[in-house]
Amino acid sequence: MVTSSSQTMQRLDSQFPIKAEVRSLDFYYGQSQVLNDINLAIPDRQITALMGPSGCGKTTLLRCFNRMHDLYPNNRYRGEILLDQRHNILSPTIDPIEVRMRIGMVFQKPNPFPKSVYENVAYGLRVQGRTQRSDLDEKVEAALKSAALWHEVKDRLKEPAFNLSGGQQQRLCIARALVTNPDLVLFDEPTSALDPMSTAHIEELMRQLKAQVTILIVTHSLQQAARFSDYAAFMYLGKLVEFQKTTKLFAEPQDPLTQSYLSGSVG
């Protein structure tokens, strides 16, 4: 089914510029292969959803994009992810820290630092050695505005981040990921720990964000993928089964596996 996805990839090429392109990516945890020859082109400034049953490798694929796997021993991967058609961010000659400065990430559970609201957002700039107060203030405010959180926290910037509600904490984490002006932001099931109201809020936020940044999101909720993603990839047992415009994938899935997953008989 890999061939069908690369055909799709070419079709996508003509519609949107490609932000990142995965080429024959294999991934191993120790001896077991988790990703098998993944080919996928992420369109620029669109929302692309990765879906599939637990253990299909969608989170593993997502974490390849910011080299999170480099933090742990026994992870091996092979293949390329081309950013802007030029830089292979999986190349050993590229520093994973540089990759992470350009590709942000939001995690499954809100994980703010036990610091103030302000310091949480500013941290991405602080690690780069930026200390000028006016510069930080301006960027923190812009990131909080992009994350639709500014009006709720502008008078509580010095308060601990833990005082915010769960949904606010997650939007704070989004602001933290946006502050460095990344090319791409990765979302790993960002609403799975949130209530329906906060979830709706975050989904709305992502729709607005795609004007400025490319979004790649892992979700195990089909409804969520259908609601707001522009493109959707269905993965199963470490393989990319089908990649399509979301509307098309849900309306007329090509692969029998996708059909049975969408109808609820697999996964």
Add this chain to the structure above:
Amino acid sequence: MLAAKFSDLITPQLGHQLHQRKLLNLGFMVMGLVAIMVALFTLAALIIHMAMSGWPRLSTWEFFTAFASRRPERAGILAAWVGSLLVISVTAIVAVPIGVAAGIYLEEYARKNWLSELIEINVTNLAGVPSIIYGLLALGVFVYEFKFGRSVLTAGCTLALLILPIVIVTTRESLRSIPQMIREAAYAVGATQWQVIWHHVLPYSIGGILTGTIIGLSRAIGETSSLITIGALTFIAFLPESPFQGKPPFVSWEWLNSPFTVMPIQMFNWVSRPNPEFQVNAAAAGTVLMTMTLLMNGFAIYLRYRLRQGIKW
């Protein structure tokens, strides 16, 4: 069909068996309570008895401001408590940076292989080595090899060796308790490993590290045998030179080379005298030593409470 009464739902055999199970539960609870009472009561009795025996000396201010003397009613603990304070300061200054650095390296940087496994097992083993062995090691290394003499410096370094395993182990445990998702959050915005450790892991675990360190120091303050081995004096009638001077450069390091005694050695000395009045002095010194230890542990608990406020995962 609904049973008439709730207890009708179970058979008499089951009811009887339930009664027995609950009896067993109660039995264990009582046993546990007795066990903890025995431990607490013994400790309380010991402390109260010691405090009461030592009270005649404790209640006089001279006990704290006088040097040791052949006449029990004039003997005091000045040299001993000053010595303990100085030795424990050296111990902290030596043990904390080395222990914390070693803990950070082992937990965060070292690769997990057979060598790091071996080191880990040995660090834990070191914590169980009898302190007199450390004393012999220090006598050979610090006194004879490094020519530190039988000084405050040697004593501080010896006790530092003694508590190093405790500091390393508690540092590692505290670092390990920081959730991985916090580290990943920092890595995800482009932090280096050192930035993750220095900005996040270390500040969030400092409460645990300090607590463990203070518990280690409070063990060191009661340490006797290793210091006798390196040749601490048992009778001393002068103080080391003050670290702070009235004239430039205002600090002096002479005290490091000074001979010394410490609280438990002073106490040991008095206990071994036949004269019963010295036993009163020993009890008084013991009470002071206990108070020092309890204060340190209390401070550790307070620190842990304060530094963990506002941090929840």
